[in-house]
Amino acid sequence: MSDTSINTRACSTEHEAQFGDYFALLKPRVMTLVVFTAFVGLLAAPAPVHPFIGFCAILFIAIGGGASGALNMWYDADIDAVMKRTQRRPIPAGKVTEGEAFAIGIALSAFAVVFLGLATNWVAAGLLAFTIFFYVVIYTMWLKRWTPQNIVIGGAAGAFPPMIGWAVATGGISVESVLMFCLTFMWTPPHFWALALFMRKDYDNADVPMLTVTHGRPATRLHILVYTALLAVLAVAAGFTQIGGPVYLAVAITLNALFLRGAIRIWRRDEDMAEADNYLAERKFFKLSLLYLFAHFGAILIEAGIDKLGGLA
Template sequence: MTDASWVGADSGPREAGFGDYLELLKPRVMRLVVFTAAVGMFAASAPIHPVIAFAGLLCIAVGAGASGALNMWWDWDIDAVMRRTAGRPIPSGRVERGEALAIGLVLSVFAVVMLALFANMVAAGLLAFTIFFYAVIYSMWLKRSTPQNIVIGGAAGAFPPMIGWAVATGGVSVESVLMFALIFLWTPPHFWALALFRNDDYTRAGVPMLPVAAGTRVTRNHILTYALILAPAAILPAFTTIGGPVYLAGALVLNVMFLGGAWGLWRRNDAMAEADRYRAEKRFFGFSILYLFLHFVLILIETGLRAVDLSPAHWPMLS
C-alpha cells in the first residue's frame, strides 16, 4: 500500500500475548454471531440436549473466530493503512501472518468437524459454507473488486441463526430463512453508514465501498432504499411460529425509527458541516446495531412466552 503511517503508531511491535490472539478472532463480531445463532436454536422450540446446545454454540463461536483470523490474514495490508484497524495484531506486528493463517485453518476444521459430530451434517455444512463465504467470497474476492461487496458478502453474517436452527432441528425452514433475510438486508445500510463516516479510511486503503466508488449522495439513496426493503422483511416473522404480537409491536416501532434515521441521512447533503454529518452517520450506525439486537431479543421473548404459554395470543378473550 502507499501509506503505512498508522502501523505501530505508539511503541512499535511487541511480543504477542493471549489477548492479541483473542483479538485475532474478532470477539465483538463473535458475540453477535453466537447471540443470533442461540436465538435461532432456541426459537426452533425443538427438543435439544443442553450439552449439544452448548457444544453447538461453542463450535459456531470457534467458526466465527476462524473466519475473523482468516480475514485478518488476508486483509493485513488494508488494515495497516486504516485508522480503525491499524492497531490489529498483524499490521501492528504482534502476530505473524502465517500464525493467523494457521490458526484460522485449524479452527475452521475443528469447528466444522466437531459440529458434525455433536449436532448434524446440515449444521456443519452451513458452518463450513459460512466460513468459506466470508474468507474467500467476501474477503478475497468481493471486498476489493466491487462496491456491492457488502451487499453480497453480508450473507456470511446472516447464516448464524440458520445454523443454530439446523443444530436444533437438523434442517432449514421458512423461519430460519426469514432470520437470515433480516440480517442480510440489514447489513448494507449498517455498513454503508460506517463507510460514510469512515470514508477517508476506505479511500486511503483503496477499498471500493459505495461512498468511495459512487459518492455520499448515492450511498444515502441506497441506505434509504434498503431501509424501505428491510422494514417489511423485518416485520414478516411476526406472522410465523417465531413471532407474535410482542414481536409485531416491537418490530413496528423499531422499523419506524430505522426508517426515520435513514430518511434523516437522506435529507443531509455534503454542503452541511462535516461534524454534523459525521455525528448523524455515526448515530445511525450505532442505532442499527441496537435495531438488529432488539429484533432477535423480541424473537427470544416470543419463544419464552410460548414456552410458558403466556403469549397474548393465548390470553382469554374479554367478554
C-alpha cells in the same frame, strides 16, 4: 547489562504477542453477534436440544466465526495497515504474524466444523463450513476488493448463524430460519454503509471499492434509505409468521419507525452539512443499527420462550 541491551529487550517484550492479541484475531465483537443470533435460532426451533449439546454447539459456532475472522485479518493485513479503524489489529500492529493468523484460522475452522458435526449433525456443520468459506473466499478474497456490492452480497456470511442454530436443533432448514437469515442479510448494507460514510477516508485510503468510493456519498445515502425501507417491510412482515408475535411486532414497529426516520435524515443531508457536524447523524444511525438487530432477535427469543411456556401449560 548495557543500556542498549536493556532497551532492545524492552522493545522485544513490547511487541511480544499476548493472549489478548490472539483473541483479537477472532474479532470478538463480531463473534458476539454470531453467538447471539445462533443462540436465538437454536432456541426458536421447535425441536428441543439437550443443554450440554446446545452449549457445545454454540461454542463450536463461535469458534468457527472467530476462525473466519482470523483468516479475514490474514488476507486483509495490507488493507488493515492503512485504515485508521484497523491499524491496531494484531497483524498491522506487529503483534501476530500473517503466518500465525493463517494457521490459527485454518486449524480453528477445521476443529469447529468437525466437532459441530460430531456433536450435533452434519447439516449444521455443512452450513458452518459454507459460512466460513463464504466469508473468507467469496467476500474477503473476491467481493471486497472487486465490487461496490461487496457488503450486499457478502452480508450473507453474517446472516447464516441463526440458520446454523436452527439446523442444530432440527437437522434442516425451514421458512423460519430463512426469515432470520433475511433479516440479518437486509440489515447489513445500511449498517455498514453508515459506517463507511463517517469512516470515509479509511476506504478511500485503502482503495476498497465501497459504495462511498465508487458512487459517492449522495448515492450511498440513497441506497441506505432504499435498503432501510425494504428491511422495514420484511422485519414487520416477519411478525405475522411463526417466529413473530405481539412482543416482536411491538419491537419491530417501533425500531423500524426509528430506523426509517434516521435513514430519511441521512438521505436529506448534503455534504456541506455532513462535514460541518462531523457526521453525527451517520454515527447515531450506525449505533441504532447495532441495537436494531439485537432487539429484533431478542424479541424472537422472547416469543420462542412464550410459545414453549404455552406448550407446557
